[in-house]
Amino acid sequence: MKFTRTLVAVGMAAALTTPAALNAAELRVGFSADALTLDPANHRNRETETVIRNMFDGIVTRDADMNVVPQLAESWTAVDSTTYEFKLRAGVTFHDGSPLMAADIKFSIDRLTKENAMGGQTSPRQSLLGPVTDVEVVDDLTFRIKLESPWPILPAMLPFQEMVSKAHVESVGDAAVADNVNGTGPFKLVEWRKGQSVIMERYDGYYGGSTDIAPADKACVDRVIFQVIPENASRVAALLAGEVHIIDKLPSHNVAQVEANPDTKVMAVNGTRTSYIALNNQSGPFADIRVRHALAHALDRQLVVDKILNGNASLTNGILSPDAFGKNENLPAYEYDVEKAKALLAEAGFPDGLDVTLDVDGANKEIAEAIAAVMAKAGFRIGVVVGEVSTLRTRFRTKGEPIDGQMWLTSWGNGSLDPVGIFVPTHRTNDRGNSSGYANAEVDALLDAANAETDRSKRAQMYAEAEAIVNRDLPKVYLWVAQDLYGVSTKVSGWRPSSDSRINLHDACVN
């Protein structure tokens, strides 16, 4: 009894001292991971980039519809197939007030692309700018990026890189850039409490950002806090409790709860990850194309999307997302047809059905079980085995070595939405994401040619052709592109999620 009284007393005292309301000009993001570093050149991590992007701007960026638009650059032209010339905007300053010059751009890109350029280390982001050989400073506001070979996706890959101040990096030293920020972005660093939060405040000398993304002005809020909350349930709880305004990676089973709360809403955007079932094309039953086709006909994808993903995904009949460059819009779908699936199975020598194993990681277990249940009707007796994702990668992405497994429910995608980063690694013979052991010389030739083709429409045509071949060969059963879900407070305006999973808070306001 006494204990209860004490508890109530403590509770009331706590309630009295709870900050009455969040500061009107402070925006808090409940984020699933901490930044690994605040050095834009020294990581290979999407979440880190999301945080960093609010403090550093790039030469170019993307708008919420994923179009590449100028940011620090005013304009660019391709001088020839291996040289691009960029003009910088005048009047851009770093957080310390010093002006941005072409020399800073050269320094930043050299740091990303040259061996041992980061105090003896090589940037892990080097491969994202693969063919870049050099940057030539023409004058204070003009520079040229030189390429080893034609690389039409340079503008699409530049939004991933943020620019640093040469003088700043040289004065603090490369190692200290990890927690010393001097960028050109809308917010400057206040404090990084490692493992817990990254706190930023508005940079009043901001030039306004990309002119293609209105409003081009200083940031709306005074302060931004990325609060690290790795556990899904806790992140949702923090949103519902009003402690944070935006949360990422809202689980689809929490959608109804967030919608039902009057102070919060759900915002969705097409993600960049294509989900598929990788099939072992090298050996076992799925080496037979008829069995692969049978499997595709045995699955009612829309049913799984509706029941398990609450409708938050769009079907795709190939590896490329509907938003991707070069997407073939006319790929035929493998319609849900149990009889056809059975007939194909019988034709392949399995009239009594087939016992197979579907590997999956813990996060997608529910989906795999639903798929297995649906497919049972057509004679696929599927055992779902849950494994750890890094282990599954090693078993299936073997670069030509024998694959250890039959089916793997997985996904692939990145924010470039360009086939080079998505189609090529997953389907080119022995490439690093080819989890089916798929090998087709015709597809390889098309992908290689497209890689170097500078004419956009020809390039798109090549990818469309390759996707049609793959759709016939069906090394994987292509499923859907799931939406990325965010829980957002109704107090937030001027912000919407973007496909590359960035959370750019430049235009966001809190009422």
Next chain:
Amino acid sequence: MSFGKFIERLAQLIPVLFGISLIVFVMTLLTPGDPVEIMLGDQHVTEELEQALRRDMGLDLPPHERFFKFLGNALQGDFGLSFYHRQPVVDVIASRLPATIELSLVALLFALTVAIPLGVLAAVKKNSLLDRIATVTSLFGVSLPGFWFGILLILFFSVKLRWLPVSGNAGFSSEVEPITHLLLIDSLLRGRLDAFWDALRHIILPAITLGLPIASILMRVTRASMLDVLDRDYITFAEAKGLSKSKILVKHALKNALIPTVTVAALQTGALLGGNMVVETVFGWPGLGRLVVESIFVRNYPLIQAAVLLYAVTYVVLNFVADILYTVLNPKVRL
């Protein structure tokens, strides 16, 4: 204990640490998963660039060379660079360790404050309603999974009542210049009551979640040893002398009954480090446990190696402390 004995105990650490290093290294070798592959994510990468990254991470060397290189460096206090943070592992761990220590200490304090009085009461009023409730509750305390119990606490105290924060260990405005790096202590030392209160509000739920299983175990141990002591002749003798009941309980019974409790508490503190991994994830606590779990998933070998070594040292030291406490509380025992 003589100084010689002390040195002897310290020397025993050396084979333990070598053994642990070897086991962890072999386990990382046997576990499938390639840190380079994981790090490169879903991107197109040429073979040369992949090899360059492998070289940079020191993974191009054969395993035995990697192990001896690790040992040689570790002896000089260099545990290498964390693959992901690209900073010295020692720095990364040091930035997260204080939060873990603070949470563990508060959880232990909570466990002791709850367990000892309850255990004593349950023993004194054996078979009473209170005893039964305490015994059954302690069973729940041990059995409830931390992630589930923690989320229940959050839903009730943070979402429904809005009394306590969901995650983190301090609010934005309660920044305190570090002295010990333990927020509760630093804020008091700096005379910042607001920051102290803020830190306290943040630590309550995770400390309860982490401390509950230990409180349950300690309650049972205290109860059992108290029952044992209360049956002893010297207690009967003290009663016969006409000493007051409270004096008998505190001075004669409890002092002796606490010996096993203290030993178990010292050993359970090691278990707190393990429980931290779950609790830190649920409460977004910026501690080491969460960092280690995340590092295991991405095969961040240097960090795993160093953290497991740190855990091992902590365990050995805590065992040592338990032994010493035992001799202090029970002079009959000699090390």
